[in-house]
Amino acid sequence: MVQAGSMGVPYVPVRGFSGTDIIERRSDTFKIERNPFEQHETYVVAKAINPDIGIFHGLKADKFGNVVVRKGGDELMLAQSARKVIVTVEEIVDTVDPDDTDGWVIPSIHITAVVHAPFGAYPTAAPGYYSADNDQLQEYVDAAQSEETFKNYINKYVHNVLNHEEFLKLMNLTLTPELINA
Amino acid sequence: MTELFDLTLEEHLAILLSRGIRDFETSACGALSFIPAAGMLLAQHTHAPMAEIIILGSRDYSPFSTGKDFHYHAQRGQLDLFHISGIEIDGYGNFNLHVIGDRDNPDVLMPGQYGTGMLYYAVPRIQMFRTEHTPRSFPETVSYKSGAGTSPEGIARRTREVRVITPMCILVLNQETRLLELESIHEKYTPQEVQENTGFDLDISSSIPETPPVTEQEVTTLRQVVKPHMIESETYPDLAAKLIR
Known part of the structure; x- marks a missing residue:
């Protein structure tokens, strides 16, 4: 556990x-x-389960590795249990305020690495950044009904896309100035 | 009577579930549980105004910061009743939320469970429900035991009442025999029809009581009070609009 x-x-x-x-x-x-x-x-x-690596998505991080995650999750428990912890975030900021009210703060002592990955939660939501894309989620649900449609879906959105930036282009997801400057 | 009110399946089950909710108890349902959510709210607006209710994932009825806080609440013994559904429920009170068919090469692989594998043991009163009463939903034994009706001797377990509400009847787990048996049958169904649609043996040799008919007060409160309240409080607003007349 x-x-x-x-x-x-x-x-x-x-x-x-x-x-x-x-x-x-x-x-x-x-x-x-x-x-x-x-x-x-x-x-x-x-x-006890102590994963070699824990990976989760957060909202923002600073250069010290302090992280803000959405409220309501158990990310802190995962960060404490894993030997190495990688966090992808929507935004890199100068400093994370320990009293940040946008989410819950996880101090850098639990974090190994931070990766800037805007729209990293897409097609689910990142509170304060974007809401869930229900049409895209429905497309996934429909595609998951058979092996063939699922394969097509994975090819279209994963295998045939070079990298994350290309994926954002394909999905027509545009970065706001704050996200670009991060 | 259900025909008289032209009840939807969801309305009917919500009304039957509402009757198990009690004043001064804490009752709860999970995060994808429109029917028991409607049932608990109906109870609050009818016979149990002092019932404490928890609807996980809702804005107004979920007083926990994380899922684990809710589970600890139950493990401490502070939850009196929880609602569980399953793709299969068998004659021993086992339920299945994992796979249909061969476990290692399943016909259907489901997402599994979040908390029911714990809550079935930590909570004294359990109301199970199922929207379909057929032999495939109520098999002799489940394909996979996600929760067990009976635990090995000596295990610390709080469960003392398990009732199963279906579109045809109410079943109850006999604490002596550890088997599900008929508590009552809804009007318009015969014991033979219930048995034909159930994959395990039910004792229908003696007379089975009829489930008390749905009352006009239950139906009108559900439709005129609970429905608008669910929409306004954003508690499954879309499903309330669609499934409650």
Whole structure:
């Protein structure tokens, strides 16, 4: 479990999953153990996960590697658990204000590298920058209905596109002055 | 009576779910759960004005900063009732949100679950629901157990009531036999019809009560109070506009 990884402990007890096929198929990750403080009860325990690399998208970052991510997510937990952390961001700024109210701040001590990747969340949303492109999401859902249409979709938007800039051109996504100057 | 009101399937299930919501309890549903969201709001506007309700992902009914804060709330025992659906629900109260067919070469691969694998164990009362009552939705055993009706002996688990609301009937998990059995059958269906549409054996030898009919108060409150409230509070506004008459 990423949570245990972020805490720096080998496992955490979890109220759940007993009797499921998830436990049966991942016996390397889940065990059932006696609660040492209440001998009559047993708990599922989930092994810590510490990924070699954690990657997530944020809103902005400064040159020190301080990052602002959208509110409401568990990116901090991932950043704390992973050995190396790469963050893509919409915008590079001079300094991230520790009291930034646009999102939640993750201090640079948890971050290894920052990549400027405007529209990195597209076709989903980056709060304060752009909202989700529902037409594009629908196109993906439709394409995912069969192997052939899915292959065409991936070719059109991934394999046949040279790089991120070409992708933005293809999608007609234009950078605002703030994003260009970043 | 359902014909009298020309109920949509969603309205009917929301009304039946609303009846399980209680005053002074905290009830919740996940982030893609229009039907129980409508049901909980209906309960607040009918018999349970003091019910605390949580609709994850909503603007007005989700008092948590992150998903884990909600899960910790449930693990601490502060959630009384949760709503779960599944592509399959079997006679043992297991549900499936992962794959249909061979696990290693599935016919259908689904996105899986976020919190139900925990919440099914941490929450005392569970209302499951399914929009389709057919043998494929209610098989003898699920293709994959994403949540188990029964845990091994000794496991710390809070679940003490599991009810399943379907378009045809209400099932309840018998705490002794650990099997789903009929609690009531909705009007216009016979026990034989329910059995024919269910992939596991139901005991229909004794008489099964009829589900109390939908009342005019439930329908008008859902349509005239809950619907506009959902649209105005941006709680599944598009689905409320479309699925509630």
